[in-house]
Amino acid sequence: MKLFEYMGKELFRAYGIKVPASRVATGPREAVAAWEALGGTVVVKPQVLAGKRGKAGGIRFASSAAEVAKAAGDVLAMEFGGQKVDKLLIEEKLAIAREYYLALTVDGAARKAVLIASASGGMDIEEVAEAAIVKRHIDPAVGVQPYLGRETAGRLALGGTALKQFADLVVNLYRLYREKDAELCEINPLVWTGGEFVAADAKVTIDDEALFRQPGLPRVEEKTATERAAADLGLSYVQLDGNIAVMANGAGITMATLDTLAHLGGAPANFLDAGGGTGTEATARALELLLANNPRVIFVNIFGGITRCDDVARAIVSFKSERQVDVPLVIRMVGTNEDEGRRLLQEAGISAHRVMVEAAAEAVRLSR
C-alpha cells in the first residue's frame, strides 16, 4: 500500500526525520491560507501516488496569494498517470546546498532489506551510474546500527556534523521501516541545507501482507472497484483492456492463460486468479466479477488439484442459469473430479475442453 507524500512525511516527523514545514490543502482558498501561515515562497505539490510529478509539470513554486491560488487551481485540474488530484501539499521552499538520495527497500534475491544511497539526489535512482550508488544489505538480526549510517555517509563524502546527522537519519528511517512494516522508504531528494538534512519528498510503501498488524496507519485505496471486490473475496484481480474475461486457478497458470490468448491474437480483459481450493460459492462470485467489463467471451481455465472440477462446474452452471448470462463461455477443465465436472456442464449444455491451447483458440475466435 503506497502512502501519499503527506502521510509519509507525517511518519517521518514522528520518527524524528526532519521535513519541510507544510500544510495540506484541498482547494485554492486553503492553499492561500497555507501560504499565509508559511510565508515566503512555497512549493505546491499534488498528492498522487504516481511518480514523476515534476517532469509532468505538477510541482509549482509560488510567492504571492495570487500565484498560490493559480498554481493550486492548475495542479488540481491535472491528472498524473490517470490519477486525479484531491489534495495538495503546500510546503516551505528549502534552501538547497546539495541533494542526496536515500532509501530502504526489500532485496528479494539477497533475502534482506537494503540501504541505497547516493550523492546524486533529485534524479531517478535508475538513471544514476552504479558506481555512484552505495548499497548496504542489512542483517535482520543486527539491524541498522549508527556505524552503518556513518560508513554510508563517509562513502558519500560527508564529514563533520553532516556525517553524524546522516547516521541518525538512517537509524531513524530503519526504525520506521521495521516498525511500520514498510517495503519501501525513499527520500529523493534528501536536502542538505548547509546545516541540516531535510526530507523534501517521501515515498513510503507498506507491505500489504502486514496491514493486519498496522491498525494505526491510514488506508490508501489504489485498487479499482473490481480489484477491491476480488480482494474482499480473497482473490487476485488485475484490470486489463481486452475483451476476453479470464478466470484460472493459480497465479502462474493465470499468467500463462493470458499469454496463450495474446499469443493466439486475443486480448484478455483481466487477470483473475481464483486460487487453489476455491469452492462453489466463491467461484460463482468470482465469475460475476468478470461481467463488470462486458466481455465478448468468458474463458475459464481450471487445472484441478486442490480445486475440484465438480465444484467449479457447479459454480459455472449456477452462474449461467441464475444470472442469465448470454456471453459465450469457454471452459477448459482437467484434473481432480474432472469426469463429474464435465458431466455437470454437459447437462447444462456447456462443453468443456481438455487442452488449454485448443480452448484458448476457441475463446480468441469467439472474441472477434
Place this chain on the structure above:
Amino acid sequence: MAIIVDENTRVIVQNITGRQGSFHTRQMLAFGTRVVAGTAPGKGGQTVEGVPVFDTVDQAVRATGADASVIFIPAAGARDGAFEAIDAGVRVLVVITEHIPVADEIDLLAHARRKGVTVIGPNTFGIVSSGKCKIGIPANHFFTPGPVGVVARSGTLTYEIAANLMDAGLGQSTVVGLGGDRAVGLSFVDVLSLFEADPATAAVVLIGEIGGNAEEEAAAYITGMKKPVVAYIAGKSAPPGKRMGHAGAIIERGRGTFAGKVQALAGAGAQVASLPHEVPGLIRKVLYA
C-alpha cells in the same frame, strides 16, 4: 537418488489439526511420505490420520527423530512456527503459508541460513520426489518417476507442465516449488546445481515468471551446466507495476521483465518455450535428438 528429500525423510506437519494440515497429511501419507508427527499447541496426545500430535516441534523431533517439517500455520503465526522448527533441529523446512509479511520472511530465512536449514517457500506447493516423498500440496496423481527435474515459482503452472510431460511419457525426478514470494529460501541456481549433480536427473525444466531477477541469475549458471535446460516464463502480457497473483510477480521500475528473462535464458543456451504445452517437445529434443 533425489534432491533434498527422499524415502527416508521423516516429516512433521505443523498445525496438523487445521483443515489444510489434516487434509494434506492424508494425501502425503497416501503418496508414501513418512509423516511421523504433527504439532498443534494444546492438542498433544491426539492423533490425526493415525499420526501422533505433539504440543511443540521440539517434543515431536525428540520423540520421532523427524528431520523435516512442513508449515500449514496461518500467516500471522508462520514466523514463530518457522523459528520453532529451525531451533528444534529440522534439516528441511517447507513453508506452504501464503501472505506472510516480507519482514517475517527475511527474519526466518536469515535464521535458517545461520542454522544451516534448507527452506522451501514460503508460498510454495512444496517438493515432490516422484515415487518417494511428497512434502506439500500438489495432487498425488500429477507425478510419476522419470528423468526430468522441475523447478518452478508457481504451483498450478507446474502441475500443468508436469501433466503435459506425463502425457508425453516423461516423468519427473524431483519437482521443487521455490515459492511465489519475493524472499524465498532457495533460488533457481541452488536447485539447478543440485539437479546438475543428481544422477536421477537428465534434463531440467525451469518454470519462471516476471518479477525479481532469479531467472537472470539462473541464466548465468546455466551457461556452465552440462545438463540441458528447457524454460518457460509466464507473464509476457502482464502490465508493469501490477502484482500478478504472487507477491513476487511484478515488474517494478522496468526490472523483472519477460523480455529480459527470456533473452538471458536463451542467451545461456536454454530452450525457451513460448507456451506451456511446448515444453515436452523441447525436452524430447534435448534428451533424445
